[in-house]
Amino acid sequence: MIPIHWFLELAAVLFVVGSLGVILRRNALIMLMGIELQLNAANLTLVAFSRAYHDAHAQAFAFIVIAVAAAEAAVGLAILVGIFRNRRSVNVDELTIMKH
């Protein structure tokens, strides 16, 4: 059996990569992908612990998260399309009409 720390380390790396994607990249699509990566890192952590504890609760939780994340991504893409229609770009640095 693969030891649990491999899963946890992979998940931690995925989470950091996802966070950096959201924080550093300026393309809204890439940022959205970073958020998905973070959510999947959390799911992987949940399922890894769930297997270690022989407890199915967290696996059910991971399924709920997958469903919710799909809804969130759908809304996010819709908002992105709205922005793109307005200004033909999804660069978040150009979103400055309300800066004071």
Added chain:
Amino acid sequence: MDFDVSQLSAIGPIVALTVAGCFLLLLEAFAGGRQRAYLMPLTLAAVAVALVLEAGQWRDAQLATSAFHGLLAVDRFSILLSSVFLVGCGMTALLAPAYMKEHEFEFGEFYALLIFATAGMIILAQATDFVTIFLGIETMSIAVYVLTGSWRNSAKSAEGAMKYFMVGAFATSVLLYGIALIYGATGTTALAEIARQAPRVSQAPLFIVGFLLVIVALGFKIAAVPFHMWAPDAYEGAPTPVTAFMATTVKAAGFATLIRLVATTFSRTELAYGSSGWASILSWLAVLTMTLGNLGALRQDNVKRMLAYSSIAHAGYLLVGVVAIAVVGADARGPLIYYLVAYTFTTIGAFGVVAWIGNKNDERVMIDDWAGLASRHPAQALAMTLFMLSLGGFPPTAGFFGKFYVFRAALEKPTLIWLVVVAVLNSVISVYYYLRVVTAMYFREPGRELRPLRSNGVTAALLIAAFGVLAIGILPSWLIDAANAALFLQ
């Protein structure tokens, strides 16, 4: 504990709202634009039904009960807060139709989304497990992202929605990773069980990092500094009725979760971290939030944006109440509930006046646009004055007693005196920018002609808000007694 049908009564209001929301969606899809006039009254009816169900639960809930294997609680705390969310939803629905018609973005899904978001908030108020907390936050947030961007011909609305979505989704994933780490440390997601395990795991790095991530994520949701950068833009960009909804009920729902977390899990002394436990982190968040929110509001000439910063500052005062719960004990939750009720009525009223004053392509939100309002529209100017005084904390308004009770609760512990001093200084500073609106309305010459909205719905919402601010300000005792009696499932 096996499932039995009687548990469904625990989620009666949520079910009622969900069914109503689906019905409104179908009505919009199949009846199209012809039935739009009925959507707002139907929304109000759904809110009324849910309020009646909450009232029924209040009568039954002599003891706090738990349902669905400890996922949800029905206690007077959740019932009181759910009623606040429902009233906020109803008042937003009253403001919406005239505003959407004037600014030409009428669409029926608006009301369904409003109702779904409210259902998510009620889940949050009842949640006693991280699974339901996550579900509630997402149900609420996803609907509110769409509402923020619902003003489709406004570039500001799209931009506000984008910022809100990106930050909100980031916060969600941080929350979830935090939950996963806490699950790793304790083997459970139930708040009560986590509290029980506290002595064993309180110093585990996994657990500390997990809880920090959860606090950061909730900080984003309640717009606490330094996690507030999305709030001014999202609040300014959103249609004003939605801003009212976001600034009050969404924030209150975040606080509901925070109160439950602090009162069940953080209150254990074993969870000490730093000099005085998690409370020290929360008190620094409170100081930053109050001060930077006020400094931001001071330099705004845009009334809508000023109110956005003011709502950040109020999150800081509310955090003082949360710190009081953590330090003094769960008994200090009454003042915080009172403050949330007072703040909800006042802020929805203030944004209601902002929604009322604007026209198509001309939102009239700059303070110069408000000059001389009192001579032309004395009633609305009087209402706005009342809301500004309440936000500033003048007696005999609701805002005064909210601050009074919260600060008094914090003063129970001498270690919190410095925090209360900072909070009082901040509310003194805030008086400047609130009174600036009042002086512009009363003591300056009128400028351009105004063509405000003419709508019974807006008038009704403003009347309800003004009545609420005065009623619980002049007679505060019944509400603070009910809030203090708000039993809490431990």
